[in-house]
Amino acid sequence: MIKCIYIEDEIKDHPRTLSILDRFGSTRRIKIKRYGDVFNKKSQNFRLQKSNPALILARKHQGLVLDAPDSFGIGGTKNYYFSHMFNCIYDCRYCFLQGMYSSANYVVFVNYEDFDKNIEDLVNSNPNENLTFFSGYDCDSLALENITGFVEHTLPVFQKFDNALLELRTKSIQLKPLLEFTPMKNCVIAFSLMPRAMSDSLDHKTPKISERIKAISKLAELGWKIGLRFDPLVHGKDWKILYKELFDEIELNVPETAIHSVSVGPLRFPKNIFKNISKLYPEEKLFAGPLVNSPRTPSYAENVEKEMTDYCLEHISRFVPKSAIFNCVSSN
Amino acid sequence: MREFNKAIRWVVALKCEAEPIIQYFKMDCYINTGPFSVFCDREKEHWLVLSGIGQINSASATTYLSEISDAPPWAGWINIGIAGYGGKKLKDLLLVDEVQQFSTGHTLYPGPVIGNNLRRYSLITVDKPSKNYKQGHLVDMEGYAFFEIASRLSSQQLTIILKIISDGPDEPLELIKPETVTESISRIINNLKTLVQELENICLGEAKRLAQPKAYKKCIQTWHFTSSQKTKCLELIRKWESIFPSKDLFSIISMENDAKSVLSKISKHTQKYEIDWINSD
Numbered sequence: 001m002i003k004c005i006y007i008e009d010e011i012k013d014h015p016r017t018l019s020i021l022d023r024f025g026s027t028r029r030i031k032i033k034r035y036g037d038v039f040n041k042k043s044q045n046f047r048l049q050k051s052n053p054a055l056i057l058a059r060k061h062q063g064l065v066l067d068a069p070d071s072f073g074i075g076g077t078k079n080y081y082f083s084h085m086f087n088c089i090y091d092c093r094y095c096f097l098q099g100m101y102s103s104a105n106y107v108v109f110v111n112y113e114d115f116d117k118n119i120e121d122l123v124n125s126n127p128n129e130n131l132t133f134f135s136g137y138d139c140d141s142l143a144l145e146n147i148t149g150f151v152e153h154t155l156p157v158f159q160k161f162d163n164a165l166l167e168l169r170t171k172s173i174q175l176k177p178l179l180e181f182t183p184m185k186n187c188v189i190a191f192s193l194m195p196r197a198m199s200d201s202l203d204h205k206t207p208k209i210s211e212r213i214k215a216i217s218k219l220a221e222l223g224w225k226i227g228l229r230f231d232p233l234v235h236g237k238d239w240k241i242l243y244k245e246l247f248d249e250i251e252l253n254v255p256e257t258a259i260h261s262v263s264v265g266p267l268r269f270p271k272n273i274f275k276n277i278s279k280l281y282p283e284e285k286l287f288a289g290p291l292v293n294s295p296r297t298p299s300y301a302e303n304v305e306k307e308m309t310d311y312c313l314e315h316i317s318r319f320v321p322k323s324a325i326f327n328c329v330s331s332n
Numbered sequence: 333m334r335e336f337n338k339a340i341r342w343v344v345a346l347k348c349e350a351e352p353i354i355q356y357f358k359m360d361c362y363i364n365t366g367p368f369s370v371f372c373d374r375e376k377e378h379w380l381v382l383s384g385i386g387q388i389n390s391a392s393a394t395t396y397l398s399e400i401s402d403a404p405p406w407a408g409w410i411n412i413g414i415a416g417y418g419g420k421k422l423k424d425l426l427l428v429d430e431v432q433q434f435s436t437g438h439t440l441y442p443g444p445v446i447g448n449n450l451r452r453y454s455l456i457t458v459d460k461p462s463k464n465y466k467q468g469h470l471v472d473m474e475g476y477a478f479f480e481i482a483s484r485l486s487s488q489q490l491t492i493i494l495k496i497i498s499d500g501p502d503e504p505l506e507l508i509k510p511e512t513v514t515e516s517i518s519r520i521i522n523n524l525k526t527l528v529q530e531l532e533n534i535c536l537g538e539a540k541r542l543a544q545p546k547a548y549k550k551c552i553q554t555w556h557f558t559s560s561q562k563t564k565c566l567e568l569i570r571k572w573e574s575i576f577p578s579k580d581l582f583s584i585i586s587m588e589n590d591a592k593s594v595l596s597k598i599s600k601h602t603q604k605y606e607i608d609w610i611n612s613d
C-alpha cells in the first residue's frame with residue numbers, strides 16, 4: 001500500500017499525474033522540486049524502504065531512449081531501451097536495481113509523450129534498419145499497469161511502425177491491457193523465467209512460474225508474440241533436472257509458432273552492484289553459490305557458465321528454431 | 333549465533349518533554365557534567381540526550397549521544413517534542429515526513445517505515461520562536477538539524493521525528509507551561525510505546541544484517557590476519573553462515589595454525605557447496 005506520493009512541481013498539473021492521483025484518494029502528497037531530491041539521497045535504506053515504498057511522479061528530461069548494452073538483442077539491427085519507471089513492485093534477490101539505486105521508491109515518469117517523440121525520431125531517422133526498443137530494464141513493464149497505464153499508452157505508438165519492435169519485459173500476469181488490444185506483430189511480450197524451485201526462493205512477491213506459463217499460453221493463444229527470457233541462469237543442486245523440467249513444461253504449454261525469441265543470460269553482477277546487494281542480503285544463499293570474483297563482474301566460473309549455457313541452449317533448440325535463440329552475454 | 337541489544341536513541345530539547353519518556357523507559361542519569369545531560373536504562377538499550385533548544389544544540393547533542401552511547405549504525409533515532417501549528421490543535425502524536433530548514437529553504441524527506449497509523453505532517457524548523465504559523469505545517473526549532481545528522485549516523489528510515497502540537501495562532505508559545513507539555517507527552521505514552529516496539533524490531537533486523545558475525549570477531553582474536561585477510565575472512569564467514577546457519581564454524585577451524593590455513597579451510601567447505609533450491613527454506 002502506497003502511503004505517500006511525492007509530486008514534482010513541474011508535472012503537478014499533467015493530465016497523467018492527475019489521473020494517477022485520482023486512484024489514490026486521500027493518500028498523503030508532498031510536492032518536491034526534482035525527484036532526485038528524494039530518490040537519490042544516500043542515507044536511505046533500500047531493504048527497509050522496500051517494505052513500504054512511496055510513489056514519486058516526475059518528468060524525465062534527458063536520456064529518455066538510450067542505446068541498449070551490446071548483450072541485448074533479439075534479431076534487430078539497432079537496439080534501444082527506455083524506462084517510464086524506476087524500481088519495481090517485485091523483489092527478486094538477483095535484481096540489479098537494488099544495488100543500483102539508493103531508494104526503493106517507485107519513480108514514474110509521466111511524460112510518456114516525450115518518450116514517444118524520441119522513439120518516433122529514431123524510427124524515422126533509421127528507415128532502413130530494424131530497430132528494437134526494450135522496455136522493462138529499470139522496472140517491470142506490466143506490473144504497475146493499473147496505476148501507470150504505460151502499456152495501454154505505448155502499444156498504439158508502435159502500431160504505426162513497420163521497422164520497430166517493442167519488447168515488454170515482465171513477470172506480471174496482469175494481462176488486461178494486452179487483452180484489450182489486437183495482438184501486434186511488432187510487439188513481443190517477454191517473460192522472465194527460471195525453474196520453479198529457484199523462483200520460489202529468489203523471486204519474491206512475483207507471480208509463480210506456473211502462473212506465468214499460464215499467462216504465456218493465454219497470450220500465445222490470442223496471437224501475441226512471446227519472448228522467453230532465461231536470464232539469469234541460476235546454478236544449484238540438480239540444476240540440469242530443474243531446467244529440463246521447466247523447458248518441458250514450456251514446450252507442453254507454449255506453441256512453437258508463438259515464440260518470437262528466446263534468450264539466455266548468465267548470472268553476472270557489476271562489482272559495485274554486487275557489493276551493495278550482498279550487503280543488503282548477506283544471508284542470501286544465492287550469493288553463497290559458486291560465484292567467482294572476476295575483475296569486473298562476480299559471476300559463476302567460466303566453465304560453469306559455459307556448461308549451463310550450452311545445456312540450456314541445447315534443450316531449448318529442441319522446441320525453438322535456432323534462429324530465434326539468443327545468448328545474452330555481456331563482455332566482462 | 334548472534335545476539336543483539338535493542339538500540340534506541342532519543343534526542344529531546346526540554347526536560348519537561350523528556351520527563352515522561354525517562355520515567356516510562358526507566359532511564360537514569362548517565363552523565364550530567366558534559367555539554368549535555370544524558371540518560372539511559374539499565375540494559376543500555378534506550379539512551380536520551382537533553383539537547384536544549386535550537387538547531388545547533390540539536391545537531392551537537394545528536395553527535396554527542398552517538399559517541400557517548402556508542403550508537404550502532406542500526407540504532408533507531410527519535411526526536412520528540414512540541415511544535416507550533418497553523419491549524420486546528422490536535423492532541424495526537426504526529427509523524428513528520430517532510431522537514432524544511434526555514435533559513436535556507438533546504439528540505440529533507442524522512443521516509444519513516446513505522447507509524448503507518450499516525451497522521452503525517454510537514455515541519456518547518458526555524459531559528460527563532462515565530463508567531464508566523466503556516467497553515468497545515470508544524471513549526472519547531474530542532475527537527476531539521478536532528479534529522480540531517482541522525483539519518484547519516486543510521487538511516488533515513490530509522491530516524492523518526494514525532495511532534496505534539498503545543499501552540500498556534502490562538503495559543504501563543506509563551507503561555508504554554510512546562511507541566512502542560514509534560515502532560516501532553518504523558519498522554520501519548522502508550523502510542524509511543526507501540527511505535528517504539530515497532531522500531532526496536534526493525535532495528536534488531538538491521539543489527540542481524542549489519543553486525544560483524546561473532547565467529548569473525550573470535551577468528552581475529554585467535555589468529556593474526558592481515559587487513560586483506562580480514563576482508564576475505566569476513567566474506568567467507570558470511571558465506572558460511574548463510575550456507576550453514578546453525579553449524580559451529582569453530583568445529584572445523586579450531587585446530588588450524590594460522591590465518592592462511594583458516595581461510596583455506598573455510599574456502600574448501602564453502603566452495604564445495606551446491607545450493608539445494610528444492611529443500612531450501
Ligand code: SF4
Nearest residue numbers: 088090091092095139
Ligand atoms: S521483476 Fe525484474 S525489475 Fe522487478 S524486482 Fe524482479 S528482476 Fe527486478
